[in-house]
Amino acid sequence: xxxxxxxxxxxxxxxxxxxxxxxxxxxNLAQTSTQxxxxxxxxxxxxxxxxxxxYLDAFIENREQFTRSFIYALIATVxxxxxxxPLAYALAFKAGKYKNILLVLVIxxxxxxxxxxxxxxxxxxxxxxxVVPSLRTFGIISENTTLTSTSFxxxxxMTYNFLPFMTLPLxxxxxxxDPRTLEASEDLYANGFTTFRRVTLPLSMPxxxxxxxxxxxxxxxxxxxxxxxxxxxxxxxxxxIESRYFRIVDYPTAAALxxxxxxxxxxxxxxxxxxxxxxxxx
Amino acid sequence: MSVKQKDASIPTLPLGVVISRWIxxxxxxxxxxxxxxxxxxxxxxxxxxxFNDSGKSNLIWKGFTFDNWTNPCGAPQVCSALxxxxxxxxxxxxxxxxxxxxxxxxxxxxxxxxxSASNLLIFLPMATPEIVLGASLLxxxxxxxxxxxxxxxxxxxxxFCVSFVVVTVKARxxxxxxxxxxxxxxxYANEFQTFRRVTLPLVAPxxxAAALLxxxxxxxxxxxxxxxxxxxTTFPKFVYVSAARGIxxxxxxxxxxxxxxxxxxxxxxxxxxxxxxxx
Numbered sequence: 001x002x003x004x005x006x007x008x009x010x011x012x013x014x015x016x017x018x019x020x021x022x023x024x025x026x027x028n029l030a031q032t033s034t035q036x037x038x039x040x041x042x043x044x045x046x047x048x049x050x051x052x053x054x055y056l057d058a059f060i061e062n063r064e065q066f067t068r069s070f071i072y073a074l075i076a077t078v079x080x081x082x083x084x085x086p087l088a089y090a091l092a093f094k095a096g097k098y099k100n101i102l103l104v105l106v107i108x109x110x111x112x113x114x115x116x117x118x119x120x121x122x123x124x125x126x127x128x129x130x131v132v133p134s135l136r137t138f139g140i141i142s143e144n145t146t147l148t149s150t151s152f153x154x155x156x157x158m159t160y161n162f163l164p165f166m167t168l169p170l171x172x173x174x175x176x177x178d179p180r181t182l183e184a185s186e187d188l189y190a191n192g193f194t195t196f197r198r199v200t201l202p203l204s205m206p207x208x209x210x211x212x213x214x215x216x217x218x219x220x221x222x223x224x225x226x227x228x229x230x231x232x233x234x235x236x237x238x239x240x241i242e243s244r245y246f247r248i249v250d251y252p253t254a255a256a257l258x259x260x261x262x263x264x265x266x267x268x269x270x271x272x273x274x275x276x277x278x279x280x281x282x
Numbered sequence: 283m284s285v286k287q288k289d290a291s292i293p294t295l296p297l298g299v300v301i302s303r304w305i306x307x308x309x310x311x312x313x314x315x316x317x318x319x320x321x322x323x324x325x326x327x328x329x330x331x332x333f334n335d336s337g338k339s340n341l342i343w344k345g346f347t348f349d350n351w352t353n354p355c356g357a358p359q360v361c362s363a364l365x366x367x368x369x370x371x372x373x374x375x376x377x378x379x380x381x382x383x384x385x386x387x388x389x390x391x392x393x394x395x396x397x398s399a400s401n402l403l404i405f406l407p408m409a410t411p412e413i414v415l416g417a418s419l420l421x422x423x424x425x426x427x428x429x430x431x432x433x434x435x436x437x438x439x440x441x442f443c444v445s446f447v448v449v450t451v452k453a454r455x456x457x458x459x460x461x462x463x464x465x466x467x468x469x470y471a472n473e474f475q476t477f478r479r480v481t482l483p484l485v486a487p488x489x490x491a492a493a494l495l496x497x498x499x500x501x502x503x504x505x506x507x508x509x510x511x512x513x514x515t516t517f518p519k520f521v522y523v524s525a526a527r528g529i530x531x532x533x534x535x536x537x538x539x540x541x542x543x544x545x546x547x548x549x550x551x552x553x554x555x556x557x558x559x560x561x
Contacts, residue, residue, distance in 0.1 A: 007389075007391075007392035007394040010384040010387055010388035010392075011385055011400060013384060014381035014382065014384055014448075015385070015400070017441075017444070018403060018407070018444065021419065021440070021441050022406070022407055022415070022418075022441050025418035026410075026414075026418050028418065028421050028422045028425055029414070086310070086313055087317045090313065094310050100556075104545065104548045104549060104552065105318065107548070108544065109325045109541075111498060111543075111544035111545070112324070112537045112540065112541045113521060113533075113536075113537040114502045114504065114518065115518050116521055116533060116534065116537045117324040118324075119529060120323075120324035120327040120328050121324055123327065124323060124324065124327055128341070160320075163321070217408070217411055218412060220411060221412055221413045221505075222411075222412075222413075222505075223413065224504060224522070238411075238413045238505075241413055241417060242413070245417060245509070251424070255421060258417045262411065262414045265411060
């Protein structure tokens, strides 16, 4: 009897906490999303209706920002994967005794404030930085091309900022691969590419799935990079939600947008996990 | 005859292998140099500009000075923001580490009804974008007419830290050798003694790593904080708000200090764990 109840006792405080501060707020968000403004009432006066059209309105009005969020997040995730995979591979197999030190160095930049690093990129890529003048000298970009306040800068900033969420899970799963399986593949006359495609990559799939999810999810909801590195035409759905809450004070629309974002991400994540075939994620 | 054949084959096949391996090896080195340069450019920039004699707006290099380092609280609000971030970070770390470790033991150690449902409940906060977590808690606060501030921020941070703690500690529990606990039981340790003397010390590095992760997530969080902190200013919020009119160089001093502190802490942790492994 005691044996059966132990796990539940262990779960109780944490899950009670998550229920009150995660589940209840989400339910409340759903409620708010169908409210309507009281006609002739105060600015902040809303009444509980079941106006599902809020969703339609919110989506139609902001579908451009929705699409942009998912496209930017997707590009940033793919870039982060392309940058991180060789890095994680090199750390796991080629770093030898320097493995731990290099791993620390990969994480270390992310202890400097996320916002300051983003502002730093803005300065580095800006007119006074060293990147733009040197690219102009070499004729790679024309005189009137800028790098900041562009979609390029936003995607680049997201790629950089969410990189450790990609590199760490990748490293964890590549590091777990027994090097003898790679040797076995070579013994069976597979070349480097075949070994990678048929042995290394499949064995590192849990890391790829975890890393892409941990990068894509925060990237899709981010608004800091778009705010600091972008322009009014690179606004993402996060920017819209933020301004609906704090500037326009339109809670139902903001809630409907948040809920749509959450649902869209959950559906994508579920489909992706099904497709990638990894159930063991957490 | 056979020796001669071997000699003839050396310059063709092995040379190709040697060259390709040489290129392969150096490609990785070249790649690592590029990757680390990319990772460290903004850090180097932040560090360099902490020595800028810039006045209020730290945008253009105006000259070298140690003033920002000798007077890190020189800019208004910067140190009170830092203090808030540390307080919130520590509280969120303590709560999330305790709650998360308990959940990790339940999921990692017991087979019980509803185990997959509890896995899902842990995964959901991680699959929810920060802005939704922040916005939903804010809308609950509005309903109960609780004003955003210090404690709502702490609670919001605990929500997203708990899942990361569970995942980290669970991974450590899963890698434990069950034989060690069985051995303790064989030596007449009761369940509690086994837990306290064997299981807990073995899981401790995982708990420490989880706590460190929770603190760094909380300390660096901006989006959820922005939604739930009201008038309380944390360090990331301070940077965000002052970005428009210029960030004082003192912020760079603080960020650089955090960087070196974290680096030192992680390296000390590595050395300690290696010593333990040896002994």
